[in-house]
Amino acid sequence: MSPTSGLPEQASADTYRKIVWRLIPFLCFCYLASYLDRINVGFAKLQMLDTLHMSETAYGLGAGLFFAGYILFEVPSNLVLQKVGARLWIARIMISWGVLSGLTMFVTTEWHFYVLRFLLGAAEAGFLPGVLFYLSQWFPSYRRSRIIALFMIGLPLSSLLGGPLSGWIMGNFDGVSGLHNWQWLFLLEAIPTVVLGVLCLAILPNGIADAAWLSEREKIQLQAVLAKDDSEHQGGQSFRAGFFDIKVWMLGGIDFSILLSAYAMGFWLPTFIRNAGVANVSDIGLLVAIPSLAGLIGMLAIGASSDRHRERRWHIIVPFIVGAAAMFLSTFFTQNVAITVLLFSVASLAIIGAVPVFFSLPATFLKGTAAATGFALACSLANIAGLVSNSLMGVVMDRFHSPQIALWIFAACLLLSCLLVLALPAKTVNR
Numbered sequence: 001m002s003p004t005s006g007l008p009e010q011a012s013a014d015t016y017r018k019i020v021w022r023l024i025p026f027l028c029f030c031y032l033a034s035y036l037d038r039i040n041v042g043f044a045k046l047q048m049l050d051t052l053h054m055s056e057t058a059y060g061l062g063a064g065l066f067f068a069g070y071i072l073f074e075v076p077s078n079l080v081l082q083k084v085g086a087r088l089w090i091a092r093i094m095i096s097w098g099v100l101s102g103l104t105m106f107v108t109t110e111w112h113f114y115v116l117r118f119l120l121g122a123a124e125a126g127f128l129p130g131v132l133f134y135l136s137q138w139f140p141s142y143r144r145s146r147i148i149a150l151f152m153i154g155l156p157l158s159s160l161l162g163g164p165l166s167g168w169i170m171g172n173f174d175g176v177s178g179l180h181n182w183q184w185l186f187l188l189e190a191i192p193t194v195v196l197g198v199l200c201l202a203i204l205p206n207g208i209a210d211a212a213w214l215s216e217r218e219k220i221q222l223q224a225v226l227a228k229d230d231s232e233h234q235g236g237q238s239f240r241a242g243f244f245d246i247k248v249w250m251l252g253g254i255d256f257s258i259l260l261s262a263y264a265m266g267f268w269l270p271t272f273i274r275n276a277g278v279a280n281v282s283d284i285g286l287l288v289a290i291p292s293l294a295g296l297i298g299m300l301a302i303g304a305s306s307d308r309h310r311e312r313r314w315h316i317i318v319p320f321i322v323g324a325a326a327m328f329l330s331t332f333f334t335q336n337v338a339i340t341v342l343l344f345s346v347a348s349l350a351i352i353g354a355v356p357v358f359f360s361l362p363a364t365f366l367k368g369t370a371a372a373t374g375f376a377l378a379c380s381l382a383n384i385a386g387l388v389s390n391s392l393m394g395v396v397m398d399r400f401h402s403p404q405i406a407l408w409i410f411a412a413c414l415l416l417s418c419l420l421v422l423a424l425p426a427k428t429v430n431r
Contacts, residue, residue: 015218019138022213024150026196026203027131030094031154033193034127036162037101037120038066039266040189043166044104044182046270046281051180054110060394062113063267067386069121074383077126078133078376085206086134090127094197097123102190105183129376132359137207138222140229141364142310149303149356156299156352159266159292162189167285247428248374250420251361252381254316257417258358259385260410261327261351264403265291265344268393272344272403276337290341291348298353306357312364313426315357317418323350324411331404351414365428 041048045059054062081089100120107113131151139147166185173188174181205211208219269291273284298319306315326347333339362374389410396406 012221015214015222016139016143018213018218019211020147020150022211023135023138023204024147026199027135027151028154028157030090030196030200031128031131031151032158032161033094033154033196034097034124035155035158035266036189037097037193038124039158039263040101040162040166040185041104041117042267042270043163043170043281043285044185046182046274046284047170047174047180048107048182051182052108052110052113054113055394056398057391057394058110058113060391060397062110062117063394064387064389064391065114066117066121066124067383069118069123070125070383070386071121071380073122073125074129074380075373075376078129079373081126081130081133086130087200087204087206090130090134090204091197091200093124093127093130094200095194097127098190098193098197101193102187105179105186126376129379132362133376137226140225141360142229142307145303145306145312145357145360148359149299152356152359153296153299155262155355156292156295156348160289160296163270163285163288163292164282165189165285167282167288170285171280171282245365245374247365247424248362248378249381250423251358251374251378254417254420255358255378255382256385257320257410257413258351258355259382260389260413261323261347262355263386263389264327264393264407264410265348267389268397268403269344271397272334272340273337276335276340278337287337287341291345294345295348295352298349299356302353303356306360312357312361313421313424316354316421319350319354320414320418320421323347323354324414326350327407327414328411331402331407334402334404361424 041063048054049056049059077089077093097120100116100123104113104116104120107116132148135147135151136144166189169185169188170181172181173179173184176184179187208214208222211219214222269288270284273287278284278287302315302319306312309315323346326343330340330343330347333343362378389406392409393403393406396403
């Protein structure tokens with residue numbers, strides 16, 4: 001008798017629930033630490049620029065150089081992860097970026113800032129696409145949008161929790177032990193990342209076969225479901241298939257538009273709120289948390305709706321249109337705190353809310369080495385947005401003392417990327 005005989009075609013809800021509780025909360029906290037260590041420089045900026053006599057343009061370049069390192073090392077990192085396993089490689093990624101983020105407290109010149117931001121990007125490269133590839137080895141395509149949403153709530157949580165935390169550190173640690181508040185910010189927020197990196201070695205199995213908390217029957221059942229799901233797509237499995245698939249490059253363009261707006265909010269929202277009239281850093285931290293909460297709600301709601309209807313394209317297009325409109329309108333209310341926070345909350349709900357739906361797409365037409373390559377390539381192309389968004393915003397803020405022109409460009413990119421979403425074959429991506 002076959003080992004799979006007598007098993008239902010679909011793995012039980014209890015089995016998937018077990019996987020979710022074993023993996024997703026921990027990975028969510030890892031992503032929270034990732035994004036927090038990436039964007040806490042937006043809070044540090046409120047005091048660091050005066051201490052180091054750094055211009056907005058220099059800050060924008062330094063913040064953006066993170067993405068130069070990230071882009072260069074993303075595909076190689078994901079290929080290494082596939083070879084050595086997620087447990088070891090994700091642990092390495094987290095420990096190295098935690099150490100580098102903490103070292104930013106010792107920056108004294110613009111060049112120190114540039115070099116450390118580049119190295120931080122190189123160290124973190126591969127984390128997000130690596131985890132997305134890892135999750136595709138556990139869940140079939142029709143479950144992934146909701147699962148990715150649960151994992152990626154770490155993104156809005158990083159600002160929801162990190163905003164008030166960063167504001168509190170900046171407001172209470174200045175001068176403690178002779179250090180500036182922004183130095184304490186980098187040090188204290190790096191520690192959890194290193195701890196989580198060490199815990200990866202104890203918590204994460206490399207795959208279904210290594211999960212001691214699954215029975216042999218559950219493992220066979222899950223592998224059968226994944227094999228059936230894989231058999232339904234026509235894509236290749238090689239590095240070449242992942243690198244040269246036009247749909248991967250289209251996804252990179254779509255995600256580029258997402259990240260232009262997401263990083264504008266992540267790195268610059270504290271500045272926008274301060275310029276609207278809020279002077280107290282702790283108050284800024286609390287206000288930054290409001291759009292982050294909206295983004296969290298959007299992720300869960302849009303991701304669940306997309307899975308329930310098995311529809312991906314319009315669950316991306318409609319949020320893009322709403323988010324673009326909110327960002328465009330925000331430029332007319334830069335001196336009004338309440339409307340600024342409201343419009344960026346709408347933008348966050350829509351744009352960040354569409355992210356898990358977007359990241360469910362690559363695994364609908366890629367698997368194996370092609371999936372590892374495709375996830376990383378799409379993320380690499382998209383993260384050029386980090387360099388563009390921060391550098392452009394820095395120049396615009398220095399020259400015009402207003403984010404208007406940059407936000408108009410970012411909103412237009414969201415609208416243009418709707419055409420790329422429509423060009424994706426519905427039959428493939430809506431599986």
